Amino acid sequence: xxxxxxxxxxxxxxxxxxxxxxxxxxxxxxxxxxxxxxxxxxxxxxxxxxxxxxxxxxxxxxxxxxxxxxxxxxxxxxxxxxxxxxxxxxxxxxxxxxxxxxxxxxxxxxxxxxxxxxxxxxxxxxxxxxxxxxxxxxxxxxxxxxxxxxxxxxxx
Numbered sequence: 001x002x003x004x005x006x007x008x009x010x011x012x013x014x015x016x017x018x019x020x021x022x023x024x025x026x027x028x029x030x031x032x033x034x035x036x037x038x039x040x041x042x043x044x045x046x047x048x049x050x051x052x053x054x055x056x057x058x059x060x061x062x063x064x065x066x067x068x069x070x071x072x073x074x075x076x077x078x079x080x081x082x083x084x085x086x087x088x089x090x091x092x093x094x095x096x097x098x099x100x101x102x103x104x105x106x107x108x109x110x111x112x113x114x115x116x117x118x119x120x121x122x123x124x125x126x127x128x129x130x131x132x133x134x135x136x137x138x139x140x141x142x143x144x145x146x147x148x149x150x151x152x153x154x155x156x
Contacts, residue, residue, distance in 0.1 A: 010045060011045055011046055014041065018038040018039075018041060021034065022035065082111050086109040090107050090109050092147055093146070093147060096143060102128075102135055102138065102139055103132060104127065106127040108124070108125040109123070110125070111123075123149070123151075125151065126139060126153045127156060128154070130155055130156070136153050136155070139153050
């Protein structure tokens with residue numbers, strides 16, 4: 001905390017000195033150059049302490065403990081990817097069936113990503129009513145052509 005306080009004090013001091021030089025400078029062609037130099041001086045005063053801190057031996061990340069149990073981002077990312085994938089496939093199948101005017105009750109998508117690097121298998125379950133039983137082959141053919149997935153069609 002002492003480092004931050006001294007840095008803030010130094011920046012304030014440099015800002016006051018720059019303001020004084022600006023007020024004392026004569027008006028004329030030198031003003032633009034002086035403003036540039038003073039601005040550069042202020043920027044350097046702000047940045048140099050950070051550069052020194054990064055180069056110092058006080059900044060040691062080896063002692064920082066990383067608790068992998070609390071780091072859930074990879075799993076969250078995988079879950080989100082699967083959820084988006086399921087939703088996308090479900091929407092494609094629903095749109096395909098709607099275009100063919102084939103009514104359905106429900107579409108469920110199951111994905112397996114057990115190896116952790118890719119989605120291994122996608123299964124689609126389509127539920128239709130009993131009166132649509134005769135459209136079962138058409139549903140399977142249409143969905144297979146559009147998505148490459150042969151769906152399981154359940155009547156009930």
